[in-house]
Amino acid sequence: MLMIAEHFRKLVGSSPEVGARAPGRVNLIGEHTDYNDGFVLPAAIDRYIEFAGRRRADRRVRVYALDFQDQAEFSLDALEKDAAHAWSNYLRGVSKLLEVDGHRLTGADIVFGGDVPREAGLSSSAAVEVAAATFWKKLLKLELDPVYVIKLARKAENEFVGVPCGIMDQFISALGRQDHALFLDCRDLVYRHVPLRDTVKIVVCNSGVKRALAQSEYEVRLKQCRQAVAQIASTGLAVKSLRDVELADLETARPALNEILLRRARHIVTENQRTLEAVKVLSEGDLERFGELMYASHESLRDDYEVSSKELDTLVELARKQPGVLGARMTGAGFGGCTVNLVLADAAEAFVKNVRRGYQGALGLEGEIYVCRASDGALAA
Numbered sequence: 149m150l151m152i153a154e155h156f157r158k159l160v161g162s163s164p165e166v167g168a169r170a171p172g173r174v175n176l177i178g179e180h181t182d183y184n185d186g187f188v189l190p191a192a193i194d195r196y197i198e199f200a201g202r203r204r205a206d207r208r209v210r211v212y213a214l215d216f217q218d219q220a221e222f223s224l225d226a227l228e229k230d231a232a233h234a235w236s237n238y239l240r241g242v243s244k245l246l247e248v249d250g251h252r253l254t255g256a257d258i259v260f261g262g263d264v265p266r267e268a269g270l271s272s273s274a275a276v277e278v279a280a281a282t283f284w285k286k287l288l289k290l291e292l293d294p295v296y297v298i299k300l301a302r303k304a305e306n307e308f309v310g311v312p313c314g315i316m317d318q319f320i321s322a323l324g325r326q327d328h329a330l331f332l333d334c335r336d337l338v339y340r341h342v343p344l345r346d347t348v349k350i351v352v353c354n355s356g357v358k359r360a361l362a363q364s365e366y367e368v369r370l371k372q373c374r375q376a377v378a379q380i381a382s383t384g385l386a387v388k389s390l391r392d393v394e395l396a397d398l399e400t401a402r403p404a405l406n407e408i409l410l411r412r413a414r415h416i417v418t419e420n421q422r423t424l425e426a427v428k429v430l431s432e433g434d435l436e437r438f439g440e441l442m443y444a445s446h447e448s449l450r451d452d453y454e455v456s457s458k459e460l461d462t463l464v465e466l467a468r469k470q471p472g473v474l475g476a477r478m479t480g481a482g483f484g485g486c487t488v489n490l491v492l493a494d495a496a497e498a499f500v501k502n503v504r505r506g507y508q509g510a511l512g513l514e515g516e517i518y519v520c521r522a523s524d525g526a527l528a529a
């Protein structure tokens with residue numbers, strides 16, 4: 149357990165005024181759909197980024213990152229990106245956007261850290277952004293609506309840090325609910341919490357492979373989705389995003405679509421369908437069907453969207469052979485990172501042992517495995 153207040157006292161020499169924390173996330177289904185106005189079903193996990201801090205009398209922010217054993221300092225009047233302390237850019241970005249929106253911040257001493265694995269596809273960056281915004285909200289008693297915070301956190305990542313992500317990660321980190329998944333329509337941001345049964349566990353397998361290609365390939369997919377929409381629209385179909393496309397439309401538009409764009413679009417179209425069905429069967433308690441949809445999602449990400457990897461495929465195949473496993477798939481952007489597995493509670497312990505051993509045997513790699521509990525987001529009511 150991270151004793152953030154203790155660390156603060158040691159590093160700063162006084163007690164923090166406030167603490168704030170935001171969880172990482174795992175996505176159960178609905179992958180690469182968020183930036184296509186589609187549907188997602190993530191859950192916040194019980195791993196957090198925690199902030200502690202207190203006001204200063206000036207406009208300087210002094211921030212210490214426990215996980216990097218590093219410190220940075222900046223002025224709220226000159227908020228720029230800092231390549232030498234890249235970890236501080238999430239806080240800088242969030243602070244800058246709050247100021248731009250007219251929220252006058254004060255200087256602060258801040259310490260932050262946590263146990264969300266980094267570069268593992270579990271949204272540690274979104275957790276830092278949401279925790280930072282929540283920290284300012286609490287420290288300065290700002291009236292900030294959760295959806296405002298979510299959009300601001302995403303904007304910080306897109307425009308300040310420069311990573312073109314969708315809205316899923318910030319959304320779930322802010323508005324996750326304990327023992328629930330969150331069904332989100334990324335077009336109008338209407339959402340609903342869906343209860344998870346305690347007979348199953350969400351088990352996350354970390355391939356240990358950092359997502360080296362994730363950002364550049366993510367940008368390629370984003371562009372391909374836009375191109376596919378333009379080509380489909382050029383056939384006279386009224387579509388604004390792949391969210392508006394049906395499988396039959398892909399047939400109609402086929403002559404206008406090149407092979408790669410067809411496959412990319414097919415993933416998004418079928419993934420939206422799977423996510424809608426997954427929410428329905430989860431609400432009905434049909435976890436077997438839910439698991440089948442997870443496997444189908446993985447295959448589509450592997451074959452049509454081409455964002456999986458040998459390690460992720462190996463983890464999914466290993467999972468499939470274990471007793472008590474309902475479904476498994478890669479989760480997050482892909483190209484490394486994690487798989488998510490739905491495992492009967494009483495089979496979870498054996499699953500962890502067997503998959504770890506099997507992964508080591510198959511690829512000689514040490515995978516970390518986390519049995520997670522869906523948890524409250526930073527701004528959960």
Ligand code: GLA
Nearest residue numbers: 179180313314315316480481
């Ligand atoms: C990353 C992005 C999200 C989403 C997923 C893929 O996690 O940050 O917005 O696009 O990839 O589903």
